[in-house]
Amino acid sequence: MSAQVLTYIFVGLTFGLYIAIAIWSRSGSTADFYVAGGHVHPLANGAATAADWMSAASYLSMAGIIAFEGADGARYLMGWTGGYVLLALCLAPYLRKFAKFTVPDFVGDRYYSQTARLVAVLCVVFISFTYIAGQMRGVGIVFSRFLEVDIDLGVGIGMGIVFFYAVLGGMKGITYTQVAQYCVLIFAYLVPAIYISLMLTNVPLPMLGFGSTLNDGSGMFLLDKLDGLTQELGMAAFTEGKKSTVDMFFITAALMAGTAGLPHVIVRFFTVPSVRDARVSAGYALIFIALLYTTAPAVAAFARLNIIDALNETEYQALPEWFSKWEDSGLLAWVDKNQDGKLQYRGGAALEPAKPIFSGERGASGERLVSNEVGASANELYIDRDIIVLAHPEIAQLPNWVVALVAAGGLAAALSTAAGLLLVISSAISHDLLKNTLARNLTETQELRWARVSAAVAILIAGLFGIYPPGFVAEVVAFAFGLAAASFFPVILLGIFSTRMNKEAAISGMLSGLILTTSYISYFKFMAPELNHAEHWWFGISPEGIGTLGMLLNFAVALVVMRVTPPPPESVVNMVRAIRIPKQAS
Amino acid sequence: MSQEDQRQAETESSAARQPDEPVGVSDEAGHEAYWRANVRTLLSLLLVWFFVSFGCGILWVDALNEYSFFGWKLGFWFSQQGAIYTFVVLIFVYVFKMNALDRRFNVDEDR
Structure with missing residues (x-):
């Protein structure tokens, strides 16, 4: 079948x-x-x-x-x-x-x-x-x-x-x-x-x-x-x-x-x-x-x-069947930079910009031509990372x-x-x-x-x-983890492990964590994506990792605010004490 | 001796007085002792958690990569396999220790 x-x-x-x-x-x-x-x-x-x-x-x-x-x-x-x-x-x-x-x-x-x-x-x-x-x-x-x-x-x-x-x-x-x-x-x-x-x-x-x-x-x-x-x-x-x-x-x-x-x-x-x-x-x-x-x-x-074994130094005509299937779906592309009819898989990006833009024509070997600039490297293969799991059984x-x-x-x-x-x-x-x-x-x-x-x-x-x-899906995934780390994690943790933790500390902690994380990610992902390189990052932390700094800020702000504001009501303290033990002894 | 230490000393001595009797959490001291034991358990487990992942898998990965472990470089193995296996073990050690603690303080849910 x-x-x-x-x-x-x-x-x-x-x-x-x-x-x-x-x-x-x-x-x-x-x-x-x-x-x-x-x-x-x-x-x-x-x-x-x-x-x-x-x-x-x-x-x-x-x-x-x-x-x-x-x-x-x-x-x-x-x-x-x-x-x-x-x-x-x-x-x-x-x-x-x-x-x-x-x-x-x-x-x-x-x-x-x-x-x-x-x-x-x-x-x-x-x-x-x-x-x-x-x-x-x-x-x-x-x-x-x-x-x-x-x-x-x-x-x-x-x-x-x-x-x-x-x-x-x-x-x-x-x-x-x-x-x-x-x-x-x-x-x-x-x-x-x-x-x-x-x-x-x-x-x-x-x-x-x-x-x-x-x-x-x-x-x-x-x-x-x-x-x-x-x-x-x-x-x-x-x-x-x-x-x-x-x-x-x-x-x-x-x-x-x-x-x-x-x-x-x-x-x-x-x-x-x-x-x-x-x-x-x-x-x-x-x-x-x-x-x-x-x-x-x-x-x-x-x-x-x-992949190296199946593709490198192979003539286009002799490439396995899956290659052309994924090429048709636009997730693989080959540019014959040295005109030898064989695929060279090397380091560096094959295309500039990295994703292929197909021109709709076929090349000398029958490959789909792209209208991208070819990069400086000798690499001739573009391969989308997302196909590995789906294509591997065929490979x-x-x-x-x-x-x-x-x-x-x-x-x-x-x-x-x-x-x-x-x-x-x-x-x-x-x-x-x-x-x-x-x-x-x-x-x-x-x-x-x-x-x-x-x-x-x-x-x-x-x-x-x-x-x-929306074009920004990949970008905002970093948000999901960053936000969860900078908002919920510290507030829930302190809510359990400190009876002194109060509402003022929680709200100010969450807000400072959220603001730091959101603005850092938005700056590098949306406002100035051209600056998104290690030399512009704070302490070398990429937007993917900034949630950790947001979390530390959240903890720091909460611990300070907690000390200068009134303690939580008696009923809340009792609730925290109650969730710390699995069952009240009878 | 600070007030905190004093309280801990008291609760420990009260636990020592009756080794076979389950210690309750109905009074302030018992509650405090249970919570301290809990926090101690999880801090020691989190130390291991930090050591295998952030330590062996990230901070010292290059140094450990000098050693080979079967077909892996050791640091690479920790970061892609060893840390994950350790995490699983840590959770089950925690479950085991907490169940024992619950029984000792008479707060396990079977009673």
Whole structure:
């Protein structure tokens, strides 16, 4: 069977499964809708958290980034897993004991302030929409590449599926579909990785395989071979980083604190029955995440090696079939700079500007011509990093069913994250904005109806973002983590670990962190992008890492303001004392 | 001796008086002792967290890359594999230690 037919079958089957789960787990109350009634088994919550957290970016893009950046890719690997240690030790158990529905709930109650609650609602909505735009786009890309439907139609189908289980099932529906989606996505990620690891090294586990010797008879370690090849071709050695230590440090810290402060992750820990379950559930979640995150760098190394092997010094006519397919979609391009009819893959950018602009004509060998300036380097290949995971099974010539599986996995990753984000947006509107602020006399039934309405509206807006992607999506993702790190993380942490922490300190801390982070990122990303180089950055910190500085400022301002303003009321102090212990002794 | 130290000394001596009896958190001293033990546990685990990721994976990565570990350079292995494995272990150590602490102070949720 062709890969396309198989993809239709796999995608159809998985979508059928998600719908069946949604019908089985409908929500009947607001507690069901917001936190799945608080009855989720910690193991199931671990799998759901992993699917919730691992987005189209983790699944589709991360291995590609590492394949081309090598050692520098570690900031994502450590940043996006290390945050779970902070979450498990410093936030999750106490927030579970607090036992409400949302993050703005905690901020509003702990700081006895409607202003703080509203600031939190705004941050939640902004962070979540930033994130969701990328997910819907990911759904569209998978559909258009593998099923040859229009990107817009693909986004539409994705919206329909999410609509079904998020609006009907709320958190309950989302949780159990996320468990299924985790199984689909991890299976789809590991199968090709294991295949390729066996092909290159005879070692079945990819996370061990990429530290083993090659089976081509040379007896060389895979990474030594890759380091040698990359240097020979004038590229940075795969295992050497190019980023400065300071920048790596700050970016990793921002990603860690941002992960711990992201509302759609935090809220998953409201769904388990007890404090003890919240702790262990974070452990399960990290095991599930680590399975993919320790495989990703292996996939990256394998892919880089396979690409050099398949393409370098090969005549265009003799290039593998996948090359022309991805060339047609505009994600690969070749310029025959030295007119020898062969592809030279070297260091440096092939084109200027970096992304190809196709002229619509074909060259002497049949390649798509570009109208870009050719860069100074001898490199003739442009390759989009996002295709690595999707194209790798074809590059390694794996069977069609593996190719189809990867597409279904990509959809599972994007849809599960989108659903989690939508729920956070909908509860911020119906629960925090309406029920707790504007319309306090809502009945349970009315609130549930509003939750469904706001989920539906949020899906429509998210779909529009997917169909008409704003040009700044990639830029604002740095915002999401920076903001979470500079706003929520310090305020929640101090709210638990200091009984003296008051509303004045929280608001001034959040504001100073937010203002610093927002203005630094906007300056370098929007106002003066031409200055976005290390020599103009403060202390060599890139906009990606500035959230860490925002977080430190937030802590500093809060700790000073706290000492010169009145302490919080007795009732709040008692609340903090209560969330610090799992159960009051009888 | 500062007031803080004095209080800690008192709570520790009160815990020492009755080693087999679960210590409650109903009084101020018990609550304080439980919280201190909790904070101590998580600070020591966060030290390890910092050491493997920011230390071995970032600050000393070049120095560690001089050593090889199977087919990896050691620093590279820490930053792309070792740190992640350590994170998983840390969370389970935390779970284990906290469950024990909860039982000692009679605040575990099974009772």
